[in-house]
Amino acid sequence: MKKNIVLIGFMGSGKTQVGRELAKELDCPFLDTDSLIEERCRQKITAIFADKGESFFRDIESQIIDEVTAKDGQVISCGGGAILRNENVNYLKTGGILIYLKAPFEVLYDRIKASSDRPLLHTAEPEQSARALWEARQSVYERVADLTVDTAQKTITKTVKEIKQLVEV
Numbered sequence: 001m002k003k004n005i006v007l008i009g010f011m012g013s014g015k016t017q018v019g020r021e022l023a024k025e026l027d028c029p030f031l032d033t034d035s036l037i038e039e040r041c042r043q044k045i046t047a048i049f050a051d052k053g054e055s056f057f058r059d060i061e062s063q064i065i066d067e068v069t070a071k072d073g074q075v076i077s078c079g080g081g082a083i084l085r086n087e088n089v090n091y092l093k094t095g096g097i098l099i100y101l102k103a104p105f106e107v108l109y110d111r112i113k114a115s116s117d118r119p120l121l122h123t124a125e126p127e128q129s130a131r132a133l134w135e136a137r138q139s140v141y142e143r144v145a146d147l148t149v150d151t152a153q154k155t156i157t158k159t160v161k162e163i164k165q166l167v168e169v
Contacts, residue, residue: 004069005167006076006092008083008141009101010134012111014151014159018101019077022160032077036064045079046117058085065091080137089144097167100145101159103152105134 005022007015016032023030034045037060041048048057061082068076069091076096082088092098109130123129142148147166151159 002072004072004074004076004096006096006098007101008078008098010108011080012108013101013103015077015101017156018159019075021156022163023075025160029074031068031074033064034079037061062088083140083144098144098146099163100141100148101151102148105131107152
């Protein structure tokens, strides 16, 4: 596997779980940009957002993406908003195949609504906030993705199998 396989999509789409499993199957490194940000900052993402704000978080995210895309042959899971910056998309597309893990909003929200570690849901109206983000980002995911895989009704194993077939590894 020469190119990186980059998983993009909204919160709850399965990027981390699918990425971990896919990397195991392909016997290659798995990198989760959110985890790398937490390691670098020595804080959870919710704390980074609370202490330093989303702009600071996005700056660190861009640095991490620049660094991890310097190597090939990895599976990379990106935070849901990583594709909002063109520089990130450019880094990821250079030597990478972007795969959009897609699901309807209702499915995604059902998966994430009980989570306490999603700072963008810490609002008075989390479902409305999440829907607004999803609606704003969906067209960007579709525009930047090389391939799209619907995860709504699939197990992690089936999703991994489909990705492997699509990228012909």
